[in-house]
Amino acid sequence: MSQWSQVQQLEIKFLEQVDQFYDDNFPMEIRHLLAQWIESQDWEAASNNEAMATILLQNLLIQVDEQLDRVSQEKNLLLIHNLKRIRKLLQGKYHGNPMHIAVIISNCLREERRILAAASMPVQGPLEKSLQNSVVSERQRNVEHKVSAIKNSAQMTDQDVKYLEDLQEEFDFRYKTIQSLEQSDKNSTLIKQEMLALQAMLNTLDYKRKEVLSKIGRVIHEIDMLMSNLLTEELLDWKRRQQIACIGGPLHGGLDQLQNCFTLLAESLFQVRRQLEKLDELLTRLTYDGDPIPVQRPQLLEKVNFLLYNLFRNSFVVERQPCMPTHPQRPMVLKTLIQFTVKLRLLIKLPELNYQIRVKATIDNNRRFVLCGTHVKAMNMDESANGSLSVEFRHLQPKEMKSSAGSKGNEGPHMVTEELHSISFETQVCLYGLTINLETSSLPVVMISNVSQLPNAWASIIWYNLSTNDPQNLSFFNNPPAATLSQLLEVLSWQFSSYVGRGLNSEQLNMLAEKLMGQQVSYNDYQLSWAKFCKEHLPGKSFTFWVWLEAILDLIKKHILPLWIDGYVMGFVSKEKERILLKDKTPGTFLLRFSESNLGGITFTWVDQLENGDVTFHSVEPYNKGRLSALPFADILRDYKVIMADNVPENPLKYLYPDIPKDKAFGKHYSCQPSEVSKPSDGGGKGYVPSVFIPVSKILHDSTEQHSPSDLLPMSPSVYAVLREHLSPTVIETAVRCKLFHS
Secondary structure, X not given: OOHHHHHHOOOHHHHHHHHHOOOOOOOHHHHHHOHHHHHOOOHHHHOOOHHHHHHHHHHHHHHHHHHHHHHHHHOOHHHHHHHHHHHHHHHHHHOOOHHHHHHHHHHHHHHHHHHHHHHHOOOOOHHHHHHOOHHHHHHHHHHHHHHHXXXXXXXXXXXXXXXXXXXXXXXXXXXXXXXXXXXOHHHOHHHHHHHHHHHHHHHXXXXXXXXXXXXXXXXXXXXXXXXXXXHHHHHHHHHHHHHHHHOOOOOOOOHHHHHHHHHHHHHHHHHHHHHHHHHHHHHHHOOOOOOOHHHHHHHHHHHHHHHHHHHHHHHEEEEEEEEOOOOOOOOOEEEOOOOEEEEEEEOOOOHHHOOOOEEEEEXXXXXXXXXXXXXXXXXXXXXXXXXXXXXXXEEEEEEEOOOOOOOOOOOOOOOOOOOEEOEEEEEEEEEOOEEEEEEEEOOOEEEEOOHHHHHHHHHHHHHHHHHOOOOOOOOHHHOOOOEEHHHHHHHHHHHHHHHOOOOOOHHHHHHHHHXXXXXXXXXXXXXXXXXXXXXXXXXXXXXXXXXXXXXHHHHHHXXXXXXXXXXXXXXXXXXXXXXXHHOOOOOOEEEEEEOOOOOOOEEEEEEEEOOOOOEEEEEEOOEOHHHHHHOOHHHHHHHOEEEOOOOOEEOXXXXXXXXEEHHHHHHHHOOOOHHHOOOXXXXXXXXXXXXXXXXXXXXXXXXXXXXOOOOOEEOOHHHHHHHHHHOOHHHHHHHHOOEEEEO
């Protein structure tokens, strides 16, 4: 079943989440019509490879054209209209930046997988629940409402200032007219009446000036309160959501809404600033005793400038954290001399700033590392599909400086993966007479010099962003805090949903909790130390919990991904639990689990029944990535044979737990059907008989018999059948040299 088909079967509350991240950037109609094709492409790799992204965009447009031809034949007018509109939109929006649509589609597919994983969980995790708090949603709506009200108030004040200007011009004209009269004329009754009218007009002017200043003061106060409270909270929430998304959590939306709020507030503040300038202009033409403008205007202008400074400083954000294109799902881990990308955005989107802001990137102040490559670029509105004012650095490389003694510091396999660094960015905004210096920094990054350090470096990134919302605590690992086990388990499930397409269910998480804390642990409020997670070896093992888990992720990604996504790999189940599950099942029922003693190993255990009725279990020696590179795991399950006591080879695997026929579960993943294998008499290329690997084991019932190393036998099924007819079981057993752990 395709991922999109699974999504369509979700409950309405999950479908509403899906609906939130499909828009004109990537319309849901395209996702629906091209579901199979979209899921078969590597959008993640294309998001960091422009040539690949260009080809995928061209192929996407070809797919849309094919759909257009199909619906044209069906004369579906509405769908024809929508597809033409969508094709034009995709062509225009991404022609100059094909990697952006690859990023969008990759993120959508990843978010679908996360939602599917969440839907399979009986209870929503504590972290995700906190990010989807109804109070947060209400605050977002409240911010948007207040920003809109402020914008309207500023525009209404514009009309008041215009009225005041017109009133003053009328007063100025009438006053100058009287001043131009002869002295004798000024004593006439008519002129005296005009003077009284002018005094009344001056009183009105004074009242209106005070009223306008009061309204301007209220607008400034409302902006100040909004920035100090709700908007600051919204920005901090977005940054926290970004942290969580970086370690596999829900995608962090809301930046476009924040940009809209920041931009409207900036426009309102500049509008108020112009109003104050107009009042200053009116002041130069007319003033009087008790005039409120010279008293109040300087204070108001100072407050406006102060708010603009703060608004701009808060609007300079890292939109996409530093990430190596070679490891898109491991952001903030940077390898020396390897390029990484990072994207910044100014949330105040004003046309006057396009190409006017140059951003400089630097790293740390400890002079241990420097950034090579293009580290100064101008922000613009042309590179982003949504027209945001942003800049993306794509060719930065960290380089470790040689020490004064000429050595290379800590570069090498022992570089500390708990040492945090920061990529800093600075720029200057010059606008309407204001000069504002802006600075921001990435979340802490970990530097490595060898990819073998990547797993532990990624563990550091996970622990930091799980445990703190402080964006710049570079000394965090001097005394790392403990983490709540329930939250850590949720993040571990995210590692699977984001990296290998399927998260962990409650039973699998329970097994991980037991592995971390011991049997029957209640982990809701349990605190787990950093050392227990990543530094201390598991009991009786030569590796840590995290190294064990990371090896499983790598195994799934490279060798058993389709089986994992289909949900056929139980994986995380202890030996004791698997026997409880299998003991009452039909003989030949088996399950797949990850090895607890071998890194990156997977095994299968099946239940059998002896002649006396006793139940017995057999577990094959774990397969690792080396053996799985030679033979796909689905083919191993199909072709696996054991030589029983009566020397008759047979496949003992009949039903995948609980009762799924083996071929029904794995049939679509077989590389070829057994019937397709040539017989010896058929011949092959250049006269050879085609051969395949067949996994064969010998069950050793005699405990005194020596177990021999596990191996796979490279021969075709038909050749093996011929050998059975002509060779003795002893000879076959010697040739097989495979062992099976017998219980």
